[in-house]
Amino acid sequence: MPPLFLLPVVLVLLAAADASPAACRNATCGVHTVAYPFWLRNSSNSSMDCGYPGLGLVCVNNTTLILPFRTHHYKVLDIQYRSHTISLTDADMEYTNTNSNCPLLHANLTIDDNSWLQLASSDSNITFLYNCKRNNTSLSSAMKLTGCGPGPEYSSSSSYVFLDGWITDEAYDYECEMVVVAPVLDAHKKAMVDAWSRSSANTSSSPPNSFGEMLSAGFQLTYNTHSEKCGQCEGSGGWCGYQQNETYTTMNFTCFCEEGPTKNHCAYLLVSLQFVEVF
Template sequence: MPPLRRLLLLLLPVVLVLFAEADASPSACRNATCGDVPVAYPFWLIDNSSALGCGYPGLGLRCVDNTTLILPFRTHQYRVLDIEYGKHTISLTDADMQHSDTNSSCPHLHANLTIDDNSWLQLASSDSNITFLYNCKSNSSLLSSTSAVKLTGCGAGPEHIGSSYVFLDGWITGEAYDYECETVVVAPVIDAHKKAMVDAHGGLPPADGSFGDVLSAGFELTYSAHSDKCGKCERTKGWCGYRHNETSTTMDFTCFCDEGPTKSHCELGPGISNSNY
């Protein structure tokens, strides 16, 4: 037998084992944590190469310093405050707030959160918006009748020749871009937190209001986790995941079992019925 063919035959069992291990999601799916925070389906840890397939594409989380979970979303990052798996919600705050003084009279954000209708994540009914307009060239008198709050402490110098403002949702008259601002950022917040800030001042908050505190308190996104399928999978001792369809570019729900992945649930053994699961 030629040496090359002999070598290939020797390596074939190793290759098959590697493919089998790659096909069956590892125990990392069951035991993933960041510090003492569990990371479970439909989320997964990006930094763990063996966790690929443990959750939805696009819902991978980074574990920073084994203490902080970060959700990369499009071109920006959001810090995870909480995940309520029973309610299918994840609470986030803009990662920019980690590097900003929450008591600052001018919390500076850099990115809008844009969510498509077909996204895995959607804004929750508990959310509302705050709109920040940074370094606007228009005269402040143009904004005096719009119930805008002019922010203080937004910097000085040649690059800050204009003024910065914040609008609370529902109080904007006209398009924000008409004010010739350098940056316009619409930030989601918890509506109850925003209303509490307004009520505390009997109307519009002052320029040094607690906008940073409201932003740091975050907002909520909801997700659909195929809960019926996942529940059946978990009740049969499997763990839920998502993997590429072999015949298309779509992703399919997968129940990972000790004996390998299935589309529904795990087998409980000879003589044991799955009918109740």
């Protein structure tokens, strides 16, 4: 009887496919790469399938990346996809001198608990009071701003900034024209408070560093990427996205594959070893 050999037979059942839509892979704006969960709103090749609804970014002159959030715009400084953070600065700072001690902001950043974006632990708030009729510095945390406006309407008014958890309802005591709460990096705020304390502990004058510089440094927001699902999707050769369900009522995480979108991952490369008898 001839010897019996067992030879492995490789059965390739399904092959992982490259993801689609391809435009999601190649979205850029200047030095920025735009990827899930963000997408380019003004790109003819991109769509909101590439990312979350509400996280569409606008590329201006192919250099500046803008996040429209509610009724205001924020300039994107950086996106760290590994740590799931996006660094922003108020777009109003484009019209304010970085060295200004009275940056003119026009909108509060309000984020509810259901938002895709949330303030990072590295952030802290400061509050600006513009064009106040009452010159009141009874609160030790109030610092009077300088150079807030050239017009005559500022000649009999004052503007202030609060750095230490001040409650905005007290703006009524100052009779201010506008109150704006702005997020900044807590490390920069602490450095400014320390510098101010050393130079003018018992006065309301502005600290040595400029508020314009601190605001231009920006703040950070975090986002949830469904990282476990996205990692599984990318590991199978897919591209993470977000797509409406069959009834167009909700948006769900989607893994885009060559064979079509799926809920979790593309078809894996499955290899099965079977032994056959050879005589």
